[in-house]
Amino acid sequence: MDWNGDGILDLIHGNRWDGIRLYTGNGDGTLHLVGHVFDDEGVEIRTRYNTSPWLVDWNGDGLLDLLLAGYPIDMVYGGILRIYGGIGDQSDTLLFDADYQDFTWFYNQRRTTAQTSDLDGDGDLDIILGYETGEVYFAENIGSADEPVFGSYSVMQCDAGPIDVYSRFPGSGRARPNVCDYDADGTPDLLVGCQSGWIYVFRGYRAETPHDLSLVVPERMSEGTFLFDLVTPDGLGADVTVTGMTGEVVASMPGRAGGAGSWDLSGAPPGIYAAEAVLGDTSVVVPILRL
Secondary structure: OOHHHHHHOOOEEOOOOOOOOEEEEEOOOEEEEEEEEEEEEOOOOOOOOEEEEEEEEOOOOOEEEEEEEEEEOOOOOOOEEEEEOEEEOOOOEEEEOOOOOOOOOOOOOOEEEEEOOOOOOOOEEEEEEOOOOOOEEEEOOOOOOOOOOOOOOOOOOOEEOOOOOOOOOOOOOOOOEEOOOOOOOOOEEEEEEEEOOEEEOOOOOOOOOOOOOEEOOOOOOOOEEEEEEEEEEEHHEEEEEEEEEOOOEEEEEEEOOOEEEEEEOOOOOOOOEEEEHHHHEEEEEEEEEEO
């Protein structure tokens, strides 16, 4: 990333014991140590250890924000996941808003690395997480760029099954993912490093949908009525369900033909839900935020 806007790549570095450091590029392949990272109240931003920083313009305001994962300061187990907002042109140091957004409540694993990518192509940034035991997780942003909302995460998949650089793909764990267009074909790919030192390359591709199946729902709903529009091919019936974060089914409609419909979810508590339509081997899952 180019922190100071001089056209030269810079480096933000997290490590096991010593917080976060910023190095600016000199333009000749060497780096200059600027120093540690602080918030606008003068407090150093760090974790207990295994600090993982990622800089990204989260909300599109032209300022780099800090996505931070690592151990909590006040305990040995568990982890944190936070976003510190950028506060202005700070070319000689790293300063962020002390009023961070905390997503630890839905993901609190230790020794995690985190980065952002619009992996699902819906126009907002999601989070990709690499975990100690080898899994790579995807956490979808079901809110917006300005107001991100995360409620769950799931193991990313490849043709061979779940991406796991411990048991499925030998690597001794400690997954370190990076999303990039490795083969320059316009589709995101995934590089995953591991404790053994190898880097696995998972090439992304756009899967062909065997059926014209879609499920359109509102991203948020505050009333008890859940509206949806189901499209199925040739008048076939799809099984449509709504499940909560722990997998409980709160609504079910088997063999539903295409068209507009609704459910009464007034008895469902506020939270994150998933609406799914299944037809044969094809399924469509859409997240819903129940306010």
